[in-house]
Amino acid sequence: MKLRLASALAVVLVASAAVPAAAAPQDHELDLTLLATTDLHGNVASWDYFNDRPYSDRAGDSIGLASVASVVDDVRAQEGEDSVVVVDNGDAIQGTPLSYYYAVQEPVEQTGAVHPMAAAYDAIGYDAQVVGNHEFNYGLDTLDAYEGALDFPLLGANVLDVTTDEPALTPYTIVTKHVKGNKPVRVGILGLTTPGSAIWDKGNVEGRLEFEDMVESAKTWVPRVKAAGADVVVVLSHAGVGTSSYDESIAPAENPSDVIARTVPGIDVMVVGHTHQDRPSQIVTNEVTGEDVLLTQPYRWGSTVSRVDIDLTKVKGKWDVTSTEASAIRTKDYPQSQEILDLVADQHATTVDYVNQVVAQSTEELSAVTSRYEDTPIIDFIQKVQTDTVDAALEGTEYADLPVLSIAAPFSRTAVFPAGDVSVKDIAGLYVYDNTLHAVTMTGAQVKDYLEFSNRYFATVPAGTAFDPAVHTGANGTPDYNLDIIAGVNYTVDVAQPVGSRIGELTLADGTPLADDAEVVVAVNNYRRSGGGGFPHIAAAPLVYDEQKEIRQLLIDWAQAKGTIDPADFWQPSWELTVAGTPIG
CATH class of the missing domain: 3.90.780.10 (5'-Nucleotidase, C-terminal domain)
Incomplete structure (x- = not known):
């Protein structure tokens, strides 16, 4: 059985406890680190545009991709760039006056400018992102322009083109990591998003996009990701745990991440989002395999970065995940990256002038x-x-x-x-x-x-x-x-x-x-x-x-x-x- 190690902050969602750390295999041959963010909502700098000052809250948290960048740089320096995979779980381009300005006042699809969120994600060097429900708020032209500016795939296996009944976005990607002295390891990343967009952005998507049940889509695509050669399967799930967080009218379920983990075999790690909760580590036991699946939810706006350490061993010449452990890195403990701030400085200044x-x-x-x-x-x-x-x-x-x-x-x-x-x-x-x-x-x-x-x-x-x-x-x-x-x-x-x-x-x-x-x-x-x-x-x-x-x-x-x-x-x-x-x- 695969071992899933939960941090001290874990919330165990099944009756049985996780296997204790002492039982972990001692002969693992390769370590990977997955870094994940979710629900950035237009935050690049740690800045409060509504109050025209640096962001602050009671917890003392920092927000924004500029702080996330420093976390990613630090982990890459510790573990080696070839051992680190970086992903985002959606809701990127709506939420601040910055993202609003470049969707409505000076729309990037009209000006040809690079969306500030895309510029920041690219500079950090993300490997994949799933589309969130708020990516549809400004219409498909804005979303297309944002996607076109990304240097990595924007995923959405359950977002279907109504004319073809095929995914309108890339369903999954395989990221290959060449860790020195080891056989390459292939990380399959599947993207799924809450079906609520069919209701919440009906005016933008009706007649063009449909949103398949996330559970059914996972049942279709997880085996395909495995068949494509993935040694590790990561699901980016822009949805929470439970039936509904905001809207009881959603059908299929708005937040079926735990159902996916419980019923769809073959998943090693799920990144959870949409519900803006700070839950770095949760465990769900898969009913089919009896193996534990690790769920991690970073805190919204870039206040935390989820770190998932993945241990692998070779079994008959192939990599097998033997343990995973998740923790939260709080970005308030890291400086903002000046490179990222400089990258969006003009757009930030334009937005500040606008809101004032x-x-x-x-x-x-x-x-x-x-x-x-x-x-x-x-x-x-x-x-x-x-x-x-x-x-x-x-x-x-x-x-x-x-x-x-x-x-x-x-x-x-x-x-x-x-x-x-x-x-x-x-x-x-x-x-x-x-x-x-x-x-x-x-x-x-x-x-x-x-x-x-x-x-x-x-x-x-x-x-x-x-x-x-x-x-x-x-x-x-x-x-x-x-x-x-x-x-x-x-x-x-x-x-x-x-x-x-x-x-x-x-x-x-x-x-x-x-x-x-x-x-x-x-x-x-x-x-x-x-x-x-x-x-x-x-x-x-x-x-x-x-x-x-x-x-x-x-x-x-x-x-x-x-x-x-x-x-x-x-x-x-x-x-x-x-x-x-x-x-x-």
Whole structure:
């Protein structure tokens, strides 16, 4: 049986314990080191573009590929370059103003410039990367330009071209390492990505790409990787462990990494991602072979690099993996590579200049800190822009006389518009996603169902008990961005009532009751309209507006046109939390 050594940080996912280190074979002849990152999300420098300063957090972590580069250089110096394989597990080109700027403001597919993330990965010398779900956010042209700039393969065995039913990306690659004094060892690297992109980026992929069940794809491709001569099989799985992390509506499963390890024989190491967890070592026993499979998940944004040490012995002239051991290298303990910083210096400076542009003056400070449990002007700023945009677009259509409602969520607890100058970075800090604006028609009954679903975000608070935001929000792990607030309709949320029975009577802004059969237009972002989050009715609702306008840019344009951000222009308190009818405030 192959031996899998788990670090002290390991979480054992099977009933049986890993074989103790003392049982390891002592005659191994070759050592390989796998270095892995995941979910870099546009971070090259350890820089906070929203606050215009070096990145910092409570853990003291560093982020970005510049720090990762120093880790890779150090391990290569220790172990020898011929003994080190470097991989990335996806979600590379979305997440910071840097990656946004070169996808939207100066798109690399139009300018011919090298994407800053591609430039940094290439300079470090990665061997392979799997496509993540966020690689599809900006459309396939941007993804093609990014892929074309890479010096290594971008993998995706379960991403299928609908016209051919064949992989649209390279399914796997074989990396051959010539360790001095040893027979070459061949590392097969297979790439799989979460099928959620079919929903989350429906507008970009529908009719062009399909996403096969990751487990079924692994069953097809792992044997092919072995047949191609791989001595070591590594699966890059841009998915987590468990059925769902963000979105219960995903089918096939969003996060089947553990299922793949348990049911598909022949895998030595899996790199896990997508869920932004810091889990350097986990063990799953394969049901077919009885052998343990090592799973490693580096922490997001380049805060850690997973190091997997792989021991091999020769069996009948062929290499066989006899043990693996994983640990996390924290990049905060390494300096940023000046080579990487210099490589993207101009693009970084351009981005800094962009986010610091002043677009308007705010008459007062507007904060999002309490937006998850009370109506706030800063969320109504989003609602106002979405409502006005859709309302104007529907003039002269059959929907012109329908009330327009708007959906927004509290994406960030730290977002704030300061009194005085409001910059691009302030607005980007409020609306952190690259969503576009859609609008659909719904009935009053559907709107109420939608709100009941949204407000499962709150834990039940017994009558007579004080509401505590620290305790009673985010029930069952529901993230803030899955608390949808609807403007244009007045309602109360009684958190003393059970989920599904919390919303009081709905009335329109003029006080008119919203009848169950009444038709309204609802402005909503493309992620939610495509089915993200599994909210009722919205994905099947008739689409009446989609001009591919990015919501963040609409907010910036509105602020620039007005010159002043004044709550008097948009704040219309419309919802309130209560406990048994008593407002929480």
